[in-house]
Amino acid sequence: MPYLEHRLTRRVLFYETDLAGIVHFSCYLRYxxxxxxALWRAAGLTIAPPDHSIGxxxxxxxxxxxxxxxxxxxxxxxxxxxKLGPRTIHYAHVLTRGTTKVATGTIITACVxxxxxxxxxxxxxxxxIVARLRGDN
Amino acid sequence: MPYLEHRLTRRVLFYETDLAGIVHFSCYLRYxxxxxxALWRAAGLTIAPPDHSIGxxxxxxxxxxxxxxxxxxxxxxxxxxxKLGPRTIHYAHVLTRGTTKVATGTIITACVxxxxxxxxxxxxxxxxIVARLRGDN
Amino acid sequence: MPYLEHRLTRRVLFYETDLAGIVHFSCYLRYxxxxxxALWRAAGLTIAPPDHSIGxxxxxxxxxxxxxxxxxxxxxxxxxxxKLGPRTIHYAHVLTRGTTKVATGTIITACVxxxxxxxxxxxxxxxxIVARLRGDN
Amino acid sequence: MPYLEHRLTRRVLFYETDLAGIVHFSCYLRYxxxxxxALWRAAGLTIAPPDHSIGxxxxxxxxxxxxxxxxxxxxxxxxxxxKLGPRTIHYAHVLTRGTTKVATGTIITACVxxxxxxxxxxxxxxxxIVARLRGDN
Numbered sequence: 001m002p003y004l005e006h007r008l009t010r011r012v013l014f015y016e017t018d019l020a021g022i023v024h025f026s027c028y029l030r031y032x033x034x035x036x037x038a039l040w041r042a043a044g045l046t047i048a049p050p051d052h053s054i055g056x057x058x059x060x061x062x063x064x065x066x067x068x069x070x071x072x073x074x075x076x077x078x079x080x081x082x083k084l085g086p087r088t089i090h091y092a093h094v095l096t097r098g099t100t101k102v103a104t105g106t107i108i109t110a111c112v113x114x115x116x117x118x119x120x121x122x123x124x125x126x127x128x129i130v131a132r133l134r135g136d137n
Numbered sequence: 138m139p140y141l142e143h144r145l146t147r148r149v150l151f152y153e154t155d156l157a158g159i160v161h162f163s164c165y166l167r168y169x170x171x172x173x174x175a176l177w178r179a180a181g182l183t184i185a186p187p188d189h190s191i192g193x194x195x196x197x198x199x200x201x202x203x204x205x206x207x208x209x210x211x212x213x214x215x216x217x218x219x220k221l222g223p224r225t226i227h228y229a230h231v232l233t234r235g236t237t238k239v240a241t242g243t244i245i246t247a248c249v250x251x252x253x254x255x256x257x258x259x260x261x262x263x264x265x266i267v268a269r270l271r272g273d274n
Numbered sequence: 275m276p277y278l279e280h281r282l283t284r285r286v287l288f289y290e291t292d293l294a295g296i297v298h299f300s301c302y303l304r305y306x307x308x309x310x311x312a313l314w315r316a317a318g319l320t321i322a323p324p325d326h327s328i329g330x331x332x333x334x335x336x337x338x339x340x341x342x343x344x345x346x347x348x349x350x351x352x353x354x355x356x357k358l359g360p361r362t363i364h365y366a367h368v369l370t371r372g373t374t375k376v377a378t379g380t381i382i383t384a385c386v387x388x389x390x391x392x393x394x395x396x397x398x399x400x401x402x403i404v405a406r407l408r409g410d411n
Numbered sequence: 412m413p414y415l416e417h418r419l420t421r422r423v424l425f426y427e428t429d430l431a432g433i434v435h436f437s438c439y440l441r442y443x444x445x446x447x448x449a450l451w452r453a454a455g456l457t458i459a460p461p462d463h464s465i466g467x468x469x470x471x472x473x474x475x476x477x478x479x480x481x482x483x484x485x486x487x488x489x490x491x492x493x494k495l496g497p498r499t500i501h502y503a504h505v506l507t508r509g510t511t512k513v514a515t516g517t518i519i520t521a522c523v524x525x526x527x528x529x530x531x532x533x534x535x536x537x538x539x540i541v542a543r544l545r546g547d548n
């Protein structure tokens with residue numbers, strides 16, 4: 001079974017709100033990342049192994065805000081892998097609270113091999129990770 | 138003199154870094170907002186008056202990441218008003234560290250009149266604010 | 275049944291880590307607050323009603339750190355109301371990961387009635403809230 | 412000249428406020444850390460060298476809140492090294508806005524030598540760092 005999408009349920013925390021009484025717009029990007037990492041865990045993977053042998057920095061993000069989120073709101077983040085390239089992963093996200101669309105967004109990440117004291121080196125995504133995300137046996 | 142652009146100098150704080158040793162991608166959006174609010178202050182305005190009489194929630198954001206930022210890096214955020222419409226403001230941002238481009242981004246905000254207990258109502262940007270941003274006398 | 279204690283299970287998020295590879299110390303205070311708010315929800319209450327009719331700002335906090343938390347660690351926050359005074363609530367927290375003690379902490383909050391445009395006014399905790407927290411019928 | 416104290420001037424950022432319209436209590440700990448790191452920079456040091464050869468995790472923190480901080484408030488964080496032990500540093504902080512005391516707090520940190528893949532090892536603070544903080548020539 002492919003792990004190419006995931007649904008995360010989440011509740012708004014107090015410190016995520018701002019003086020306008022709603023969730024600060026930067027937190028939506030964090031919610032999107034949380035759903036991405038939950039997708040990896042569901043596939044038996046971690047985005048950040050303890051040995052720091054691989055990393056997935058962001059290439060670009062977008063977010064369109066449709067409705068505010070309030071303190072203690074329960075909402076859902078649906079994340080889907082839109083494109084699984086040799087060196088990049090394109091994610092598409094939809095945030096909903098009940099039947100209300102809250103936001104849509106995208107994140108593009110690149111695969112890198114960290115090198116202590118140097119800038120990370122771009123790398124192809126390891127086949128074992130691709131296989132897990134695709135749900136191959 | 139029009140206050141349609143602004144340069145903010147900033148230093149990376151410890152808690153803005155993550156386990157990859159670089160600034161978390163969501164903080165770039167916060168840096169962009171900081172520059173926007175500094176632009177407003179330079180024009181003699183505040184984005185959030187104490188009486189909550191007006192607000193500027195986000196319609197959409199984008200960010201493209203060009204280079205990582207590290208702890209204690211000094212960097213600059215240049216913000217420019219790209220379009221000042223009757224109800225929305227389009228900002229364009231460039232983040233640089235010395236001669237290195239770190240990121241580019243955009244934020245679109247809409248003007249709203251908060252109403253206690255109700256959803257805020259879309260509104261035209263008050264002429265006094267437009268005049269200040271344009272630097273009219 | 276009194277709602278004078280609560281256990282919250284939580285997983286460490288990526289953006290809560292810092293360049294030292296562990297959770298930033300300020301996040302422990304946020305975890306403690308999350309458990310406090312979950313205790314209130316379990317008692318059928320909310321710490322921040324939508325009408326802003328009451329508030330619980332912090333008087334003081336303490337935290338002693340016993341062991342680091344790492345990305346994706348699952349941990350537990352146990353919160354207990356140590357003292358329920360007429361105007362203040364004293365919480366005591368213990369954070370654990372499995373059998374490892376991660377941290378202990380305290381939060382003292384005061385009850386206030388917000389007043390638009392003025393500083394909030396100290397107030398006794400409403401009897402209905404005290405009854406809920408005590409689990410009276 | 413000893414670098415055993417430092418004053419940091421700071422302005423409240425939008426995303427540091429919460430729905431109560433004031434700075435979230437966890438941010439005060441971040442402000443205190445910012446002043447600590449600025450003290451180190453003033454002494455020609457960095458709390459986190461790029462080679463990760465040393466670290467200063469927190470042992471304990473306390474904060475007492477005296478007055479709220481609001482969006483765009485300018486305030487000052489005064490940090491003072493209260494005790495410079497062989498393995499720990501005790502900091503004492505006072506936050507003020509004009510003549511108003513906003514908060515007082517303390518942070519105790521321990522010196523550790525990180526070891527990849529293992530828990531960091533407690534260590535004496537290197538004499539070169541002690542000399543810099545004391546302002547020895």
